[in-house]
Amino acid sequence: MTDATVPEGHRGLHDFLYGEGSEDVHEAASSAYTVRPGEDDGTLVTPVQDYVAARExxxxxxxxxxxxxxxxxxxxxxxxxxxxxxxxxxxxxxxxLCRSVRVQVYRADSMLSRAVLEGERRLWLKELGQDESFMQTSSFARWEAQGAQVGAAAAAAAEGGELSEGERAEQEERRLRMRKAMGEN
Known part of the structure; x- marks a missing residue:
């Protein structure tokens, strides 16, 4: 969905939550990042700390x-x-447990649906020699449960200095906008 396709009746809420011209801001931010061959195309395994630090x-x-x-x-x-x-x-x-990472970054919005990403995950598991049973292990379940709580972990990381000041401010602004939109003070 683009800013142009937001129904007129929802325009006020959309602009309040995301700001006028949010699509332009999102596009500018998205286009500002250049995918790094090897590190972002799923071919290299990189230390997590290095990968995260290079993409603040x-x-x-x-x-x-x-x-x-x-x-x-x-x-x-x-x-x-x-x-x-x-x-x-x-x-x-x-x-x-989280020492290194292999990442495939998707730039096309068509690749960002949950169904497509889930299908890609299954392909990666197969490519890495794992079958469906890998997703049934207690270890995998622990990662999935943690993934569901990643927002809380990110907040905890922010308390520990893992998030930058800009990330914390952006996160807080989104939280306040959402609370206002939901009618909370």
Whole structure:
């Protein structure tokens, strides 16, 4: 959906929550990031700390595989904000389980539906020699449960200084806008 397709009756709420011209701001932010060959195309495994540090304030959507310190696959997930997800994983599960990452960034909006991303995850698992049973393990369930709580982990990381000042301000502004939109003070 673009700003132009927002129904007229919803325009006021849309502009309040996202600001007028939010699409232009989003496009400018999205186009400002240049996908890095190897690191963002799913071919290289990179230390999580290095990957996150090199992409501060970038909202990148895609799929990622996380490896532990021994190089064993721990989890394959997808996110609309990989940097925040990885920070949350590290904060909740520790550096030992979240040592390195392989990431495929998607720039096309058509790739960002949950169904497409879930399909891509299944393809990655198959490519990495895992079958459907990998997604049924208690370890995978722990990562999935943690992923559902990544917002809370990101907030905890912010308390510990993991998020930048800009990220904290943006997160707080979104939270306040949403509360106002829901009729809370």
């Amino acid at each position: 304030l970038q909202k990148l959507a895609g799929i990622y595989a996380v490896y532990d310190g021994a190089g064993a696959l721990q989890y394959v997930g997808y996110s609309r904000n990989i940097v925040v997800s990885l920070k949350g994983h590290r904060a909740a599960l520790g550096d030992g």
